[in-house]
Amino acid sequence: MRSEFEFIHNIKKRFSLEAIGDDCAVLPMNDEHDLVVTSDLLVQDVDFRLLWATPEQIGHKTLAVSLSDIAAMGGTPIWAMLSIAIPDDLWKTDFLDRFYTGWQDLAHKYGVKLVGGDISRTPRDFVVDCTVAGSVPKGKALLRNGAKPGDAIYVSGTLGGAAAGLELLETDASNHNEVTSKQLEPQPQLALAKLLINNNVASSCADISDGLLADLKHICDASSCGAEIAAQDLPILPLIVETFGSDRATDFALNGGEDFELLFTVPEEKIFMLEYQPVTRIGTITANVDNIRLIRDGKTSIVTPKGYQHF
Amino acid sequence: MRSEFEFIHNIKKRFSLEAIGDDCAVLPMNDEHDLVVTSDLLVQDVDFRLLWATPEQIGHKTLAVSLSDIAAMGGTPIWAMLSIAIPDDLWKTDFLDRFYTGWQDLAHKYGVKLVGGDISRTPRDFVVDCTVAGSVPKGKALLRNGAKPGDAIYVSGTLGGAAAGLELLETDASNHNEVTSKQLEPQPQLALAKLLINNNVASSCADISDGLLADLKHICDASSCGAEIAAQDLPILPLIVETFGSDRATDFALNGGEDFELLFTVPEEKIFMLEYQPVTRIGTITANVDNIRLIRDGKTSIVTPKGYQHF
Numbered sequence: 001m002r003s004e005f006e007f008i009h010n011i012k013k014r015f016s017l018e019a020i021g022d023d024c025a026v027l028p029m030n031d032e033h034d035l036v037v038t039s040d041l042l043v044q045d046v047d048f049r050l051l052w053a054t055p056e057q058i059g060h061k062t063l064a065v066s067l068s069d070i071a072a073m074g075g076t077p078i079w080a081m082l083s084i085a086i087p088d089d090l091w092k093t094d095f096l097d098r099f100y101t102g103w104q105d106l107a108h109k110y111g112v113k114l115v116g117g118d119i120s121r122t123p124r125d126f127v128v129d130c131t132v133a134g135s136v137p138k139g140k141a142l143l144r145n146g147a148k149p150g151d152a153i154y155v156s157g158t159l160g161g162a163a164a165g166l167e168l169l170e171t172d173a174s175n176h177n178e179v180t181s182k183q184l185e186p187q188p189q190l191a192l193a194k195l196l197i198n199n200n201v202a203s204s205c206a207d208i209s210d211g212l213l214a215d216l217k218h219i220c221d222a223s224s225c226g227a228e229i230a231a232q233d234l235p236i237l238p239l240i241v242e243t244f245g246s247d248r249a250t251d252f253a254l255n256g257g258e259d260f261e262l263l264f265t266v267p268e269e270k271i272f273m274l275e276y277q278p279v280t281r282i283g284t285i286t287a288n289v290d291n292i293r294l295i296r297d298g299k300t301s302i303v304t305p306k307g308y309q310h311f
Numbered sequence: 312m313r314s315e316f317e318f319i320h321n322i323k324k325r326f327s328l329e330a331i332g333d334d335c336a337v338l339p340m341n342d343e344h345d346l347v348v349t350s351d352l353l354v355q356d357v358d359f360r361l362l363w364a365t366p367e368q369i370g371h372k373t374l375a376v377s378l379s380d381i382a383a384m385g386g387t388p389i390w391a392m393l394s395i396a397i398p399d400d401l402w403k404t405d406f407l408d409r410f411y412t413g414w415q416d417l418a419h420k421y422g423v424k425l426v427g428g429d430i431s432r433t434p435r436d437f438v439v440d441c442t443v444a445g446s447v448p449k450g451k452a453l454l455r456n457g458a459k460p461g462d463a464i465y466v467s468g469t470l471g472g473a474a475a476g477l478e479l480l481e482t483d484a485s486n487h488n489e490v491t492s493k494q495l496e497p498q499p500q501l502a503l504a505k506l507l508i509n510n511n512v513a514s515s516c517a518d519i520s521d522g523l524l525a526d527l528k529h530i531c532d533a534s535s536c537g538a539e540i541a542a543q544d545l546p547i548l549p550l551i552v553e554t555f556g557s558d559r560a561t562d563f564a565l566n567g568g569e570d571f572e573l574l575f576t577v578p579e580e581k582i583f584m585l586e587y588q589p590v591t592r593i594g595t596i597t598a599n600v601d602n603i604r605l606i607r608d609g610k611t612s613i614v615t616p617k618g619y620q621h622f
Contacts, residue, residue, distance in 0.1 A: 037426065041431045046434065083352040085352055115338065116336040116348065125396075125433060125435055129352065
């Protein structure tokens with residue numbers, strides 16, 4: 001049985017979308033800026049459940065996942081297109097008003113202008129596709145292919161919350177705490193992205209959508225290098241460790257997807273620029289191509305990313 | 312019971328998408344060009360049926376409807392994002408390969424580059440959202456708001472084929488002829504669009520997606536004018552008249568949607584530039600705001616657009 005992850009991976013390959021790579025497409029715009037563009041499709045009962053997510057939260061998340069891709073490129077979001085397929089039963093409620101409120105609240109926060117889109121009836125499932133475009137200084141987009149051996153590996157915020165939160169919500173839809181909010185209302189790291197691109201701090205960058213190990217592998221593959229990270233350095237919310245124990249918490253942090261934090265590499269001489277930022281060093285880039293080593297409980301192993309599996 | 316047309320119209324109003332207006336959003340790109348962007352969402356059993364459309368035709372149509380929006384602005388398409396939600400049963404077949412073949416064949420024809428997108432599993436219905444961006448000479452995009460009293464009203468190609476074709480296909484899924492091909496494989500009018508914009512021929516332009524009268528109303532509303540058209544001048548495929556009779560054929564031409572022909576207005580002194588083009592003059596713009604007059608069987612009536620209703 002093919003997993004969701006393989007499913008998406010295979011089809012991206014078939015569509016040559018892997019070759020396009022990175023979190024956004026980078027397109028020429030004018031003499032000063034490139035355009036970065038991303039699309040994210042969210043499907044009811046695949047990416048969220050109406051049982052445990054409010055319409056506002058679904059609206060928020062729809063935009064947040066695309067803004068996270070813009071952040072991963074060091075971009076500043078400008079405009080968005082929003083396409084919605086909605087079944088009759090939802091249309092008859094206040095769902096769409098509330099969805100739109102959540103979407104627009106986040107859009108206003110980051111100055112994103114809704115410029116168009118489409119809307120259609122759908123026989124059954126609510127589906128939404130959001131395309132967001134932003135700008136980056138010409139030739140400066142943060143790509144996945146610039147990591148060099150010796151670069152420090154950093155992540156923003158905390159890890160594993162989205163996956164742990166999903167498990168909590170599937171057990172108890174009313175469970176709202178700092179862990180479930182990582183699943184329900186992910187925050188795009190646009191402020192940090194600005195710092196990373198303006199000061200040429202990051203040599204490579206991706207957002208953590210598939211899972212830390214999977215996205216680290218994307219950077220290592222694109223940069224033809226390896227990595228070594230230490231489990232004890234992973235920033236994990238204490239509540240996750242309390243709830244699930246240390247081992248499972250570490251697994252969530254390593255393989256849980258949808259944290260929408262930034263994963264980036266920094267040359268040693270640039271590290272001082274990250275002082276006081278909400279980021280954590282978790283390891284170092286190595287010259288061992290195709291080799292991601294994890295130090296855990298005093299033992300070093302070569303790991304294979306499991307990637308994120310939809311429920 | 313709300314119709315599909317009202318449904319979409321209302322929600323566009325609620326989302327302020329009406330204010331955005333026109334077939335594409337027009338966004339600043341550089342000193343020479345503006346960017347025009349459009350998104351179109353197609354849903355299984357709403358916009359097409361697997362019963363009568365091949366996967367290649369669905370792929371073709373997915374891109375064609377967006378290219379038609381680009382044409383309506385006088386644009387040259389550049390890149391596209393393609394987001395797909397696909398159920399397991401279709402994924403296990405060659406559907407997506409064939410869908411993609413149809414999409415890419417049309418993309419290659421017009422030099423459109425696929426730069427990204429998303430793919431997700433969906434519990435049931437196949438849904439696809441296509442965002443296409445193009446360029447227009449700065450400040451020259453063909454808008455709906457430039458029609459002036461006295462301007463000639465033109466349409467490209469023939470009308471009513473998509474709606475008549477839909478009816479034929481719903482009766483007999485294997486009915487393939489020049490009428491059903493208007494439903495199954497609409498052709499974006501990019502070559503004509505080029506002529507209209509390069510020579511400043513059109514004072515306003517829209518593509519016929521909702522239906523001739525509905526889209527003519529869009530132009531009249533945006534331009535604060537009225538229109539008078541003659542039923543006898545509508546270009547209708549003879550096969551439609553033979554199959555459905557003259558009255559129904561005229562109704563298809565007036566109110567059938569999805570023809571994806573161009574509807575545009577031309578100042579009298581520019582009409583000579585259309586010589587030998589596959590276009591037909593169907594009437595004249597008037598100064599009577601909110602007033603669309605139809606001359607049919609020797610009688611003049613004020614018409615209310617019915618718009619396109621999905622099956």
